[in-house]
Every structure is written in structure tokens, then in C-alpha cells.
Amino acid sequence: MTDARSLEARILDYLTSKLAQGHAHTLVDVQRIAVGWSHETWLFDLVWQESGVTQRRGFCLRRDPGNALLRHLSSLGEQFRVLKALEQTALPTPAAYWYESDPAILDAPFLIMEKVAGSCPNPWGRDGRAFYAAAAARGRLPASFTTTLATLHTLDWRAAGLDFLGVPTLGTDFARREIAKWRALIEVSEHPPEPILIDLIGYLEANAPPVTRVTLVHGAYRTGNLLIDDDRISAVLDWELQCLGDPLYDVAYVLSDLNREGTPLLSNLVPRDEFMRDYEAATGIVIDVDVCRYYDALYAMRSVAFWMSASGLYASGRSQDIRLARTAWSVPVVLERAARQLGY
Amino acid sequence: MDEAELLERIATLVKQDIAPAVEADYPRTQAFMTAVVLHKLARQLSVREVHRAADASDVARLAAELAPAAQAVPEAVANAMAALTMPPAAAALSALVATLYAARDELGDERFAAILGRVRQTLRAQIDRRLEYAA
Numbered sequence: 001m002t003d004a005r006s007l008e009a010r011i012l013d014y015l016t017s018k019l020a021q022g023h024a025h026t027l028v029d030v031q032r033i034a035v036g037w038s039h040e041t042w043l044f045d046l047v048w049q050e051s052g053v054t055q056r057r058g059f060c061l062r063r064d065p066g067n068a069l070l071r072h073l074s075s076l077g078e079q080f081r082v083l084k085a086l087e088q089t090a091l092p093t094p095a096a097y098w099y100e101s102d103p104a105i106l107d108a109p110f111l112i113m114e115k116v117a118g119s120c121p122n123p124w125g126r127d128g129r130a131f132y133a134a135a136a137a138r139g140r141l142p143a144s145f146t147t148t149l150a151t152l153h154t155l156d157w158r159a160a161g162l163d164f165l166g167v168p169t170l171g172t173d174f175a176r177r178e179i180a181k182w183r184a185l186i187e188v189s190e191h192p193p194e195p196i197l198i199d200l201i202g203y204l205e206a207n208a209p210p211v212t213r214v215t216l217v218h219g220a221y222r223t224g225n226l227l228i229d230d231d232r233i234s235a236v237l238d239w240e241l242q243c244l245g246d247p248l249y250d251v252a253y254v255l256s257d258l259n260r261e262g263t264p265l266l267s268n269l270v271p272r273d274e275f276m277r278d279y280e281a282a283t284g285i286v287i288d289v290d291v292c293r294y295y296d297a298l299y300a301m302r303s304v305a306f307w308m309s310a311s312g313l314y315a316s317g318r319s320q321d322i323r324l325a326r327t328a329w330s331v332p333v334v335l336e337r338a339a340r341q342l343g344y
Numbered sequence: 345m346d347e348a349e350l351l352e353r354i355a356t357l358v359k360q361d362i363a364p365a366v367e368a369d370y371p372r373t374q375a376f377m378t379a380v381v382l383h384k385l386a387r388q389l390s391v392r393e394v395h396r397a398a399d400a401s402d403v404a405r406l407a408a409e410l411a412p413a414a415q416a417v418p419e420a421v422a423n424a425m426a427a428l429t430m431p432p433a434a435a436a437l438s439a440l441v442a443t444l445y446a447a448r449d450e451l452g453d454e455r456f457a458a459i460l461g462r463v464r465q466t467l468r469a470q471i472d473r474r475l476e477y478a479a
Binding site for chain 1: 373374377378380381384432434435437438439440441442444445448460461463464465467468471472474475477478479
């Protein structure tokens, strides 16, 4: 049965039940962040009285609306497990507190995690581009960007208990798993056939690169998915596409021109040569640009899958968000890019 | 007034007069995006018949040019070539591309590349036309 009280009141009840100490709990600075196409994200502070002192603690809540993009591939339950596992590592991530799958509490599954200090400027907006340009000039943030990715790729994922993500065998298994994952999303979208996509998939299957090392892979490592505080990465966010696999998959994403706008700086932030030099030095992993080019083509397949899925959600009536309808026209744009990547 | 012109006018109205007057973030974004969708629909409608004719002509030419090669390719490829003239063209082209990859070993690299290269010319022309309204 749906609880008619406000979401805010129910969040407060939930937090109060979890944090037994103190009294006079209130939620302040509640804001829904209007970004992202997957889960709803809310930020707020809990304030309470304890031993005559006012206490304050920040939280971030993510709730699954049930009809979001990547619904088939990204669950809050898995995000929670990943964040819990990463708490033991050197990678900066928000501490994960609670996950509830029971929709009776807040109408939908949700997780609550730490609100980490920092901001996450949008790299596509004018203000965001100016922010990253200024940070690039100062130099500390670009170094933090590269170091943090190196940390992600060198952490001991077995010791952290991340093998539940699925461990690919060495060889071409990783790329084949990714192709299969995105093919499945394309199939459920019920989009009409696209011959360029068939060509792209044929190329990808025929040219899957062998993997000689398996690391944690974020899947969308770029500015906009990284929280920044005082010119350093304070938290890696958006744990929706992670897997175990080839670290060059993330490197290719960093190198891709998809993730910069009006600047040669990678992710609007890092000089390419500097990134490649520092990343190789920090990880001991040699960047094979041909393999990265292959993964860039794989990202084109992934993008097509995203947009077909998104526009399919709208077309089927499962979502009323007209931004998803707009993505129907993103499909040919990405297919054109794929055709160029295939040499035509 | 034709359909495309009507949609374009509505898109302009939503973008210039309606969306800016909406105060709340979410509905304002939805209103602006509605204008974008209507604009793209209008553009797509305005070129639909021209594109449809060009696509059909390109596929017919492709089928004709590939026909002589049908004698010397695996049966599955020959069948996919023959099916090119059967609508919908996107499905027929997709099937041909998939069949080419599946038969690559039998075809040999040179013939595979030659046939796929010719198919890609048609795909390139089609995607260029779609970008006229999608980009």
C-alpha cells in the first residue's frame, strides 16, 4: 500500500529508525538533483540534538523509479554491493549505508550513502567548461583525475570481493561479454533493424582484442561522473556500468572525443600526452591505441544501445519523459559516427 | 499548410512563448524538449518522400550491381542479395550484412571486402540523408 505522507517525512522516519541516537531529528537542505537518466538522486542533511549539541550529517539517496534507462542492467542493489566493497580500498567513493528493496518504505527500492564534499560540474555546460578549463590551468585536478583512474585499475578487486561482477577469462571473453550485454539491450528495445549497427557488431565480433589482465572497470570514467573538492577527485560516482575486464576499456573512454567539447583536453581537463605518460607510469599498463580504437567502436555500439533503449521506453509508454523521445534522433547520429570508425 | 510546416510553427511557439513561461525546472525542460522533438519531426516529415525515393533507388542500384556476383557466392549470401528488393529495405540490408559476416571464411577476405564495401556505399548515402534531420 502506498504511504500518502510526503517522501521527505518517510525518509526522516527511516533515518531516525536507523540512527537511534539523539532526538528532534529534521531534514534540511533537501534537493532533488535534476541530472541523470537512470535513478532519482536526492541530497539532504539530517540535523538532530544529542547531549545538548546540534549534530548534522549529509546523505545522498538514490531511488529506482522502475522505468529508467539501463533498468535491465543497473540495479541499486548491485550499486550498493559495489560501494560497500570499495569502502575497503583506496579509491575515493561515498560510504554506502543502507539499501532497501522493499517498495513499501519509499515506494521504490533505494539506497542511502554518504554525501561527500565537493561539486560535479557538468562538462557540457558553459559554466562547467569554464570550471574545467581553469582547473586544467592550475594542474592539480588533471593529476588527480589520472591518479584516481590508476587507483581504480590497480586495486585488488578479488580482495575487495568484487568478483560477483563476473570474472571474464583471459582472451577475448571480455569484449564478447560486452557485445552480448549491449546486444541484449538492443533486442529488448524492439527498435527496427539498423544495417550499420549489424556491420558494427560484425566488426566488433571479428576483431575482439585479447585481454591479458583483468581489473575493475568503471565504464563511464569522465568529468561529470567525478565529484571534485579543492582541485582533487573526492569521490568516483555513477557506479552503474562497472564490470571486471580490460582497463583499456576505461582508458579508451578517457581518450574518446565523445567526452570533450571544444578543447583538445581529455574530459575537458587533461592533456592527452600527460594522461598517457602518467597513467602508464602509475599502473605499469601500456596503452595500446589500436585496442583503444576498438573499444571506442564498442562504445558506439553501447551508445546505440542506450538510445534505442531510451527511445523504446518512451515509445512503449513506460516513460513519459520526453527527453527519451528525443533520443530516437540520437541513434542515426551515433550510427554515422560508427560508420566513420569502420572507414566509411 | 502542410504537416511539416504546422509542426515547425508549433515547435517555435513552444520554444519561444510557452517553455520560457514555465517556472518549475522539470516541466520547463520537458517543454523545451517538446519543441526540439517537434522541430525534428517537422524536418523529418519535410524530407520523407525525397529520402524514401532516394533510398529505394540506391537499394535497387545496389541489388542490380550485386546480381552478377550472386553466381559465385555461398547460397545464403546469394539469397540475401536477391532479397534486397523486398521491403523493408533496412531489414534486407541488415540481413545481407549479417550474412556476409557469417560467410566471411567461405567468401574469402577479398570478396568479402569488395561486397561489403559496395553495401557500405549505400549505407553511407542513407545515413547522410538521415543526418539532414537528426543531427
